[in-house]
Amino acid sequence: MQLVTIDDISAAADRIRGWVVRTPLIPAPWGDPERPLWLKPENLQAVGAFKVRGAFNAIARLDEATRARGVVAYSSGNHAQAVAYAAARFGISAAIVMPEETPGVKIAATRSHGAEVMLCAAGEREKIADEVVARTGGVLIPPFDHPDVIAGQGTVGLEIAEDLPDVANVIVPVSGGGLASGVGTAIKALAPGAEVIGVEPELAADTAEGLAAGHRVDWSIEDRNRTIADGLRSQPSALTFAHLQKVLDTLITVSENDIRSAVREIALSAHLVSEPSGATALAAYRSRDTPPGPTVLVVSGGNVEPALLAEILAP
Amino acid sequence: MQLVTIDDISAAADRIRGWVVRTPLIPAPWGDPERPLWLKPENLQAVGAFKVRGAFNAIARLDEATRARGVVAYSSGNHAQAVAYAAARFGISAAIVMPEETPGVKIAATRSHGAEVMLCAAGEREKIADEVVARTGGVLIPPFDHPDVIAGQGTVGLEIAEDLPDVANVIVPVSGGGLASGVGTAIKALAPGAEVIGVEPELAADTAEGLAAGHRVDWSIEDRNRTIADGLRSQPSALTFAHLQKVLDTLITVSENDIRSAVREIALSAHLVSEPSGATALAAYRSRDTPPGPTVLVVSGGNVEPALLAEILAP
Numbered sequence: 001m002q003l004v005t006i007d008d009i010s011a012a013a014d015r016i017r018g019w020v021v022r023t024p025l026i027p028a029p030w031g032d033p034e035r036p037l038w039l040k041p042e043n044l045q046a047v048g049a050f051k052v053r054g055a056f057n058a059i060a061r062l063d064e065a066t067r068a069r070g071v072v073a074y075s076s077g078n079h080a081q082a083v084a085y086a087a088a089r090f091g092i093s094a095a096i097v098m099p100e101e102t103p104g105v106k107i108a109a110t111r112s113h114g115a116e117v118m119l120c121a122a123g124e125r126e127k128i129a130d131e132v133v134a135r136t137g138g139v140l141i142p143p144f145d146h147p148d149v150i151a152g153q154g155t156v157g158l159e160i161a162e163d164l165p166d167v168a169n170v171i172v173p174v175s176g177g178g179l180a181s182g183v184g185t186a187i188k189a190l191a192p193g194a195e196v197i198g199v200e201p202e203l204a205a206d207t208a209e210g211l212a213a214g215h216r217v218d219w220s221i222e223d224r225n226r227t228i229a230d231g232l233r234s235q236p237s238a239l240t241f242a243h244l245q246k247v248l249d250t251l252i253t254v255s256e257n258d259i260r261s262a263v264r265e266i267a268l269s270a271h272l273v274s275e276p277s278g279a280t281a282l283a284a285y286r287s288r289d290t291p292p293g294p295t296v297l298v299v300s301g302g303n304v305e306p307a308l309l310a311e312i313l314a315p
Numbered sequence: 316m317q318l319v320t321i322d323d324i325s326a327a328a329d330r331i332r333g334w335v336v337r338t339p340l341i342p343a344p345w346g347d348p349e350r351p352l353w354l355k356p357e358n359l360q361a362v363g364a365f366k367v368r369g370a371f372n373a374i375a376r377l378d379e380a381t382r383a384r385g386v387v388a389y390s391s392g393n394h395a396q397a398v399a400y401a402a403a404r405f406g407i408s409a410a411i412v413m414p415e416e417t418p419g420v421k422i423a424a425t426r427s428h429g430a431e432v433m434l435c436a437a438g439e440r441e442k443i444a445d446e447v448v449a450r451t452g453g454v455l456i457p458p459f460d461h462p463d464v465i466a467g468q469g470t471v472g473l474e475i476a477e478d479l480p481d482v483a484n485v486i487v488p489v490s491g492g493g494l495a496s497g498v499g500t501a502i503k504a505l506a507p508g509a510e511v512i513g514v515e516p517e518l519a520a521d522t523a524e525g526l527a528a529g530h531r532v533d534w535s536i537e538d539r540n541r542t543i544a545d546g547l548r549s550q551p552s553a554l555t556f557a558h559l560q561k562v563l564d565t566l567i568t569v570s571e572n573d574i575r576s577a578v579r580e581i582a583l584s585a586h587l588v589s590e591p592s593g594a595t596a597l598a599a600y601r602s603r604d605t606p607p608g609p610t611v612l613v614v615s616g617g618n619v620e621p622a623l624l625a626e627i628l629a630p
Contacts, residue, residue, distance in 0.1 A: 024339050029361050029400075041359075043586040046344050085344075105583070158438075267624070268420070271358040271588040271617030302586030306628045310580070313625040 004147050006189035008183060009154035012057040016152060017136040018092025019056045019089065021045050023156075023164045025296065030269045034292045035169070035182040037285070040160055041272050042278050043302025047109065049177055049231075049278075050156055050300050051082035051143075058141050059086050059151030067092055068254055070138040071291050073148070074098070074125035077106035077144040078301050081301050084115035095138060097129045103230060103305045108248040122221050144178030145237035160296050161190035168293025171281040173300050174251065175232040177240030183298065184247025195291055198244065201227035205253045206235050207244060216241050228308070229259055231277030231301060258283035266299065276305040316557050319462050321504035324497060325467035327372040331467060334371045334404065336360050337472075337473050338609065340478045345584045350484070350538065352600070355475055356587055358617025363453075364546075365471055365494055365591075365615050366397035372467030373456050374401050382407055389413070389440035392421035393546055393616050394458040399430035412444045412455060418545060418620045437536050459493030460552035469497025475611050476505035483608025486596040488615050489513040489522050489566065490547040492555030498613065499562025510606055513559065513566040514552040514599040516542035520568045521550050522559060523528045543575055543623070546592030546616055567605070573598035578627050581614065590619040 023041050030268035031037025044232075059071060070093035073083040080096040087094035094109035094115040098107060099122050111117050120128045133140050142149060156179065160170060170187050174180045184196040200208050203226040206219040216236060224233040236244060265286070266272050281297035284290065338356050346352025358367035367504055373385060383609050385408035388398040395411040402409035409430040413422060416435050435443045448455050457464060471494065475485060479591050489495045499511040518541040521534040531551060539548040551559060569577075577594035580601070581587050596612035599605065 021339070021341060023455065024336070024359075026336060027361060044339075044341050044356075046342060119541050184516060264621075267588050271363050273582050273588060274588040298332050306579075306629050307581060310625040310628040310630075313621045315622050315625075 001239065003243055003246065004150045004154065006186060008147065008151040009158050009186050012151040013155045015060045015156055016053055016155065020052045022290045024161060025160065026270065028137045028270055029095060029257035035290065035295045038164060038296045039270055039272065040156060040296055040298045041090035042156065042298060042300050043272055043274055043278055044301060047081040048079065048302040049078035049082065050153060052085060053076045053155050054152035054178060055082035055141060055150035058146060058148040059090055061148050062090055062139060063271045066139055071131045071137060072129055072136065072138040072143050073143065074129040074207050075236040076230055076233060077102050078303060079107060081113065083141050084110045084113035087115065091225055095132050095136065097125045097132065099125055101225065105305055106303050109303065130292045141221045143234065144176030144240055150178050150182045150240065150243065153179040154186045156298060157186030158190065161187060164296060165191060166294060167194045167296055169193050169195045169197055169290055169295040171199055171284050171290065171295065173277055173280045174200050174244065174300040177207065177236035178250065179246050179300060181240045181243030185243060188247050195249040196247055197284065197290060198248045199280045200251060200253050201229045201232055201259065201280065202253045202255050203227040204232050208251045208253050210241065211245065211248065211251055228256055229276040229280060231275060232280065247301040250286050252284040254280055254283035254287055258287045260268065260312050262286065267313060272299060273302045273304060273309065274299050275301050278302055316398065316554065318558055318561065319465045319469065319497065319500055321501060322348060323462065323466040324473050324501050327466040328470045328473055329469065331368055331371040333515045335367045336594060340475065341585065342464045343585055350605065350610045352365045354585055354587065355471060355613045357471065357613060357615050358587055358589055358593055360402045362393065362433040362543050364393035364397065365468060366393045367400060368470050369464035369467035369493060370394070370397035370401040370456060370612060373463040376463050377454060382455055385409060385451060386456050387444055387447045387451065387453040388456045389444040390458050391545055391548060393618060395425045396421060396428065398456050399428035403428045406432060410447050410451065412440045414440055419446065420620055421618050426619065439448065444596065458493030458549065459555055465493050465558065466554065466558055467499045468494045469501045470621045472498035472501030473505065476502060479609060479611060480506060481609055482506050482509045482611055483611040484510045484512055484605055486512045486514055486599050486605065486610065487613040488547055488592055488595045489515050489559065491549035492522065492551035492559050494615060495563065496555045496558030500558060500575065503562050506610055510564040511562055511606060513563045516547055516574065516595065517566050517568045517570050518542040519547050522585060523566045523568050524621045525556065526560065536539040543571055544591040544595060546590060547595065559569055566601050567599040567600055569595055569598035573602045575627050577601065582628060587614060588619060589614050590615045590616050593617055
């Protein structure tokens with residue numbers, strides 16, 4: 001299987017420059033002294049998540065005639081917004097298939113970029129997206145199972161290595177695995193001494209189980225939907241799993257309470273709004289003994305329902 | 316009266332580099348199309364506010380023997396944290412006098428940097444700080460009434476002009492006026508075509524009244540304490556008022572409801588936690604017709620009480 005390379009990621013970085021925010025590393029002096037802490041605030045991207053990186057890279061790579069037919073995506077939220085936003089910037093149409101249980105804030109945001117949104121039952125979204133592709137001739141931009149998407153997300157890792165060459169640990173959430181695959185590939189190439197640590201909710205820990213078993217395992221949608229980290233309910237594809245087997249040094253699972261505490265801590269100490277998925281790296285940092293040394297947490301997104309954030313912040 | 320110059324601000328930028336975060340301009344595509352919007356997120360500084368800039372510049376300017384006697388400050392909050400944090404980084408002691416009504420989160424944060432905190436009745440803080448100075452021989456670092464503090468805060472404006480040379484409007488909160496004086500001085504020097512727009516709460520609009528009258532006016536502490544924007548309850552000194560007269564093109568006042576809405580919008584659209592004072596620039600942008608063109612809002616700080624933020628976010 002052909003894996004994404006650092007050259008693919010460097011090319012993606014050149015391609016998406018000007019479209020996405022080059023997020024800074026924010027020093028967090030409230031971390032442990034032995035594990036000095038930086039945050040990579042991908043919640044500051046235009047759509048509130050790292051997903052714009054892969055979406056812009058994948059759409060930019062299409063030839064003009066193909067791109068003009070528009071793009072299609074299925075997503076639980078942030079990838080939907082990212083494709084809708086990138087399509088609007090390219091002046092092309094976007095049709096987005098979203099599961100019914102998607103938080104309302106993410107549906108509204110996707111529509112606000114001019115995309116057509118189709119809601120569907122859980123588990124149906126890939127089938128319906130395929131039907132839209134057949135009907136419109138548009139190009140499917142998958143949420144993670146594509147080299148161009150993985151390379152785009154990998155620019156997060158490239159920037160971390162550029163800004164903090166002596167990074168010792170990078171902690172990154174794992175769902176479908178596009179972000180962790182890309183970040184891990186970049187870090188292993190540019191900062192080979194660093195550990196790449198994945199993090200999953202205990203309630204959606206299929207990848208932790210799969211890595212231990214040496215092959216992908218399938219958790220039911222119903223099981224994975226139990227976590228409040230609604231961005232971490234997907235499972236790796238064969239492509240992303242192969243990357244994760246190669247680039248992850250370890251994978252930590254975190255409880256729902258750990259995740260809630262991390263959302264609160266990021267809001268009050270870092271002054272960043274993170275969605276539950278986006279706070280899991282801090283939950284891992286706080287709940288386990290990650291190794292000493294300069295540590296970067298990827299805060300992957302910030303699209304949280306206001307009511308949930310209010311509940312978490314209330315004393 | 317000797318006003319701070321762009322050379323003072325450039326020198327401050329060199330002096331504080333490495334101590335403070337060079338915050339990025341975050342594009343905010345959810346702004347008005349005719350007034351494209353960027354945020355300058357000073358809430359991402361280590362203490363959650365721009366105040367570190369002035370504190371580091373003022374302390375760095377002291378000769379070593381003087382600095383070794385420690386520093387003293389009086390502040391309603393963010394300046395206190397900034398001086399405490401900067402003193403800790405310089406390895407010197409800090410004694411901070413804070414009014415009793417200061418939000419608990421700010422008192423705890425100040426103590427967390429190792430500073431000695433003395434609470435006092437409203438209106439007493441300057442007197443008590445003077446007593447501490449007399450007793451310890453420490454150096455008073457004023458919250459705004461000092462050229463080194465103004466020059467340090469001015470680095471916010473210098474960075475805005477560097478990152479967005481064609482900026483048309485910079486909207487900046489006004490309290491004691493250190494931030495607005497410094498930012499306005501930098502913008503008028505480096506982007507002379509840009510408007511510098513101050514913003515105050517209607518309930519603490521002494522500067523709006525003073526600028527209209529052509530001289531400072533005094534509002535009672537009781538009146539100024541009515542606003543939830545607890546960082547905007549100070550009044551300019553003669554020094555900062557002279558700067559504001561020279562560099563502010565206009566000053567907009569905003570209601571308490573405008574401020575609450577802006578805190579909510581910054582959290583949900585920009586994924587940044589701002590304190591009420593820090594959100595006033597967005598309140599001004601939303602409540603009045605500020606001129607067209609690229610607009611930068613200075614999000615001055617993020618130290619908000621969790622209960623207040625939860626209340627504002629609850630649907």
